[in-house]
Amino acid sequence: MAGIVELTAEQESFRRVVAEFADEVIAPQAAEFNAAGRFPVEIIRQMGEMGLFGIPFPAEYGGVDGDYLSFCLALEEIGRVDQSVGITLEAGVGLGAAPIAEFGSREQKQRWLPELLRGERLAGFGLTEPAGGTDLASATTTRAVRDGDEWVIDGGKQFITNAGTELTSLVTVTARTGPDEITAIVVPAGAEGFTVAPPYRKVGWHASDTRELTFDGVRVPVANTLGDEGAGLRQFLKILDDGRIAISALAVGMIQGCVEECVRYAGEREAFGRPIGGHQAVAFKIADMQVAAETARQYYRYACARKLAGLPYKRQAAIAKLYSTEQAVTAARQATQVFGGMGFMTETRVGRFYQDAKILEIGEGTSEVQRMIIARDLGL
Amino acid sequence: MKVLVPVKRVPDTAGEKKIDPNDRTVDRESVESVLCPVNEFAIEEAMRLKEQQDAEVTVLLVGPESAQPVVRKALSYGLDAGVQVVDDAVVGSDALGTAEVLAKALAAEEFDLVIFGNQSTDARTCLVPAAVAEILGLPALTYARHLEIDGDQITVHREHEEGWDVVESSLPAVVSVVEAINEPRYPSFKGIMAAKSKPLEVRSLDDLDVDTSRVGSDNAAAIMYEFRDRPPKEPGTIVEDDGSGAAATQLADWLVEKKFV
Numbered sequence: 001m002a003g004i005v006e007l008t009a010e011q012e013s014f015r016r017v018v019a020e021f022a023d024e025v026i027a028p029q030a031a032e033f034n035a036a037g038r039f040p041v042e043i044i045r046q047m048g049e050m051g052l053f054g055i056p057f058p059a060e061y062g063g064v065d066g067d068y069l070s071f072c073l074a075l076e077e078i079g080r081v082d083q084s085v086g087i088t089l090e091a092g093v094g095l096g097a098a099p100i101a102e103f104g105s106r107e108q109k110q111r112w113l114p115e116l117l118r119g120e121r122l123a124g125f126g127l128t129e130p131a132g133g134t135d136l137a138s139a140t141t142t143r144a145v146r147d148g149d150e151w152v153i154d155g156g157k158q159f160i161t162n163a164g165t166e167l168t169s170l171v172t173v174t175a176r177t178g179p180d181e182i183t184a185i186v187v188p189a190g191a192e193g194f195t196v197a198p199p200y201r202k203v204g205w206h207a208s209d210t211r212e213l214t215f216d217g218v219r220v221p222v223a224n225t226l227g228d229e230g231a232g233l234r235q236f237l238k239i240l241d242d243g244r245i246a247i248s249a250l251a252v253g254m255i256q257g258c259v260e261e262c263v264r265y266a267g268e269r270e271a272f273g274r275p276i277g278g279h280q281a282v283a284f285k286i287a288d289m290q291v292a293a294e295t296a297r298q299y300y301r302y303a304c305a306r307k308l309a310g311l312p313y314k315r316q317a318a319i320a321k322l323y324s325t326e327q328a329v330t331a332a333r334q335a336t337q338v339f340g341g342m343g344f345m346t347e348t349r350v351g352r353f354y355q356d357a358k359i360l361e362i363g364e365g366t367s368e369v370q371r372m373i374i375a376r377d378l379g380l
Numbered sequence: 381m382k383v384l385v386p387v388k389r390v391p392d393t394a395g396e397k398k399i400d401p402n403d404r405t406v407d408r409e410s411v412e413s414v415l416c417p418v419n420e421f422a423i424e425e426a427m428r429l430k431e432q433q434d435a436e437v438t439v440l441l442v443g444p445e446s447a448q449p450v451v452r453k454a455l456s457y458g459l460d461a462g463v464q465v466v467d468d469a470v471v472g473s474d475a476l477g478t479a480e481v482l483a484k485a486l487a488a489e490e491f492d493l494v495i496f497g498n499q500s501t502d503a504r505t506c507l508v509p510a511a512v513a514e515i516l517g518l519p520a521l522t523y524a525r526h527l528e529i530d531g532d533q534i535t536v537h538r539e540h541e542e543g544w545d546v547v548e549s550s551l552p553a554v555v556s557v558v559e560a561i562n563e564p565r566y567p568s569f570k571g572i573m574a575a576k577s578k579p580l581e582v583r584s585l586d587d588l589d590v591d592t593s594r595v596g597s598d599n600a601a602a603i604m605y606e607f608r609d610r611p612p613k614e615p616g617t618i619v620e621d622d623g624s625g626a627a628a629t630q631l632a633d634w635l636v637e638k639k640f641v
Contacts, residue, residue: 009449013456014572021566051569064570 005301011070018077021050027081031347034084034206037199039165043085044092047078048119053092057101062114068242069304072249076297079253080260081349083356084207086250087363091161091208092116094243096123099172099184103227103235112186115169124163124171126187126213127236129156134240134369136174136233140182142215144175146222151175151185153193153218163211164196171213174232182232186224193218204355241314243364244321245307248300251324251360254353255293258335261350262286265339282338289331296324315377322370325360332357381435381529382491383426386482386512387419387454389447390502397502403597404604405472406502413446415453418497420564421557423457425527426495427565433529436460438489442470442481448580455575456567462580463489469585472597475503479511480595484588487516493534496556498523509556519549525560 007015026043033040047053055071057063071093079086097116100109100123115121132139142155153175163171170188177183187194197212227235263286266277276282303316335350336343345351361367391397395411429435439454441447442465451462465485473481486494496509506522513520524536525544532551537544539558567575585592593599617634621627635641 010573010576013449013453013567013575014569017456017567017572046566049568050566055569064568064573066569066573070569 004298005069005305007069007073011067011073014070015073015077017050018052018074019080021046022077022081026078026085027349030082030085030207030349030352034082034352035346037206039088039209040085040207041166044088044119044122044165044167047085047089052089053097053119054117056093057097057113057117061101061109062117063101064117068245068308069301072246072300072304075246075249076253076256079250080257081253082207083250083254083353084205086253087205087208088122088162090243090246090250091125092119092122094246095125095239096162096172098242099125099226099235099239100186102238103184103231108186108224108226112170120167121169122162122165122167123169124160124211124213125239126157126160126163126171126173128159130158133159134365136182136236137180140174140176142173142175144173144177144183144185146177147219149222150219151177151222151224153185153187153215153220155215157213157215159200160211160213162209163213164199165209168209172226173213173215174236177229181230182236183229184226184232184235185220186226187215187218187220191218191220202359204352204357204359206352206355240364241317242307244317244370245300245303245313247360247364248296248303248317248320248324251321251328252293252297252300254328254357254360255289255296255324255331258331258350258353259286259289259293261348262289262335262338265342276338285334285338289334292324292327292331296320296327300324315374318365318370318373318377321365322367322374325357326367328353328360329357381429381433381493382489383429383435383437384440384486384489384491384494385419385422385426385437385454385459386440386442386486386494386496386508387423387450388416388497388500388502389413389441389443389450390416390500393417393501399607403472404607413450415450416497416500416502418499418501418559419454420457420497421559421561422495422497423454423459424562424564425557427458428562429493429529430458430460435493438463438491440482440485440489441465442478442485444468444471445582451580452575452578453567455578455580456572457565458568458571459578461578464580464582465585465588466582467585469592469596472600473595474600474602475505475507476511476601477595477599479508479515481585481588481590482508483512483515484585484590485583486512488583488588492532492551493529494518494552494554495527496554498556498558506556509554513554516554519553520555521547521549521553522556524555524557527555527557527561 051064052074054063055066056068059065100112144151144153168189193216195214200210269276300320303313303320306313332353336354339350343350391411392414398407398410400407426437430437437459438461439459440463441451499506510520521536523539525539526537528535535548538547619627619630
């Protein structure tokens with residue numbers, strides 16, 4: 001198949017609308033809600049009305065029958081102006097709704113999905129524990145024990161996105177249900193014994209909601225089991241492959257945002273008798289950012305096209321995530337340098353990107369995990 | 381209820397526009413074409429009538445085939461159908477010629493209400509809505525900043541410099557809305573994807589029985605004889621504050637002189 005992915009006329013129209021929304025609604029408020037560490041609930045609701053939380057899901061359950069690439073376009077355009085709002089959408093769709101849509105029964109989908117896909121409610125995905133994340137098989141200590149037709153869950157999860165917002169309705173939890181068995185179970189918000197800690201103090205993503213969760217004898221019906229008992233490990237690997245493409249789109253948005261901000265600033269700011277963009281030391285940095293944006297964009301879209309065509313895409317998703325997030329960290333560092341002292345101020349977009357970039361190399365599989373996947377695929 | 385929303389394709393409002401010295405029209409190649417931003421307020425008002433009173437809304441555009449994406453853009457807000465008048469004879473029409481074509485196109489449809497934006501961001505004549513109403517012999521309720529429909533009655537708040545007047549009429553009627561009337565929504569993903577399969581009918585001047593001696597650049601009553609570049613921006617007035625309070629008086633005098641207060 002072709003390597004270069006062209007957007008359809010509708011995808012392009014959609015991308016433009018999201019770009020306008022990002023520039024007109026999100027960007028003017030971003031400095032303020034990031035400084036306050038406030039979850040921008042009104043913006044999230046408006047994104048829900050635009051159908052952004054329902055894109056890659058069937059209309060039957062409240063989705064809008066869209067494609068995964070369109071979802072990535074939305075992430076790219078939102079990530080271009082604010083990463084906190086971007087990750088809220090990415091996690092809401094990719095980690096919140098997707099496990100239920102992919103592995104839930106018809107009845108479970110009818111029950112939980114419509115509100116999630118309309119963006120009226122959010123769900124979290126409780127996977128990472130203090131002992132680890134991607135190494136799920138050995139890191140999971142949270143246990144679920146059968147008691148009649150109920151699960152009794154004990155344990156804890158950490159760094160869980162969208163787990164404590166005023167919109168959060170449930171968290172899907174991976175729990176050990178046997179010596180070599182992990183099972184995904186849906187725990188409704190507010191269940192007795194389910195405690196959500198206050199928001200973390202993070203290096204970046206200040207306006208996104210991230211929580212530590214504790215389960216102390218939490219009882220939920222066995223009917224809340226997502227898919228087969230013991231299927232948790234396999235399910236989570238599938239969810240993370242898709243998530244890597246989405247995180248890549250978010251990273252591409254950041255790189256493009258760095259380019260935009262730097263082109264504007266380098267044209268206005270003068271030093272040594274001319275705009276700083278007239279100095280190669282600055283202009284070349286920005287040119288390198290554009291190279292990164294365009295190559296990373298084409299690659300994540302290629303990974304996405306393979307997914308949509310039903311071809312294997314595990315390696316491509318890992319390459320997309322690895323490449324684009326490492327480039328995003330570089331771009332944010334260089335953009336901050338272009339801005340000089342102003343770049344160290346969180347009131348600037350590039351200053352916030354500098355804070356937000358690092359987590360992209362960590363969340364949904366670290367760079368090391370991506371290299372491990374690629375190396376394994378090479379037979380190493 | 382049936383509502384028609386005439387829309388216009390305009391050069392991007394934020395873009396730097398150039399005039400083609402040969403035919404003295406905007407050089408369309410030099411700037412991107414978009415749905416006129418003022419039309420978004422008319423579309424939003426029509427969408428509210430669709431949601432609250434189950435109105436059926438059709439968008440109407442006069443313009444070349446290449447303007448079709450603008451019709452689709454309007455449809456992406458959730459409107460039901462589109463009509464596009466495509467005819468080379470329309471090229472270069474002034475406000476009256478355009479009103480002539482729009483009136484014929486509207487007359488060919490069934491409607492209770494026509495909702496215009498009060499002006500387009502390129503020409504800004506504000507003439508077309510009233511001219512269309514005049515040609516059709518319908519009440520014109522222009523500059524509406526509020527609109528209410530009750531049965532076959534329409535009430536609008538007509539904006540002017542000192543506030544607004546309450547204007548009522550029976551339907552069918554023609555209204556034009558100002559930007560204060562609402563806050564337009566963004567098209568939804570569903571709306572954008574559905575726009576491509578909404579019915580869109582294309583008509584020629586012949587289909588609409590338009591008298592071609594009244595349209596086109598040759599028959600335009602408004603003629604552009606000359607155009608000049610925008611004059612360079614003049615330097616602003618700097619009011620120095622010497623701590624005596626004189627600066628405040630100076631500032632107040634300046635505001636009064638410029639009629640800002």
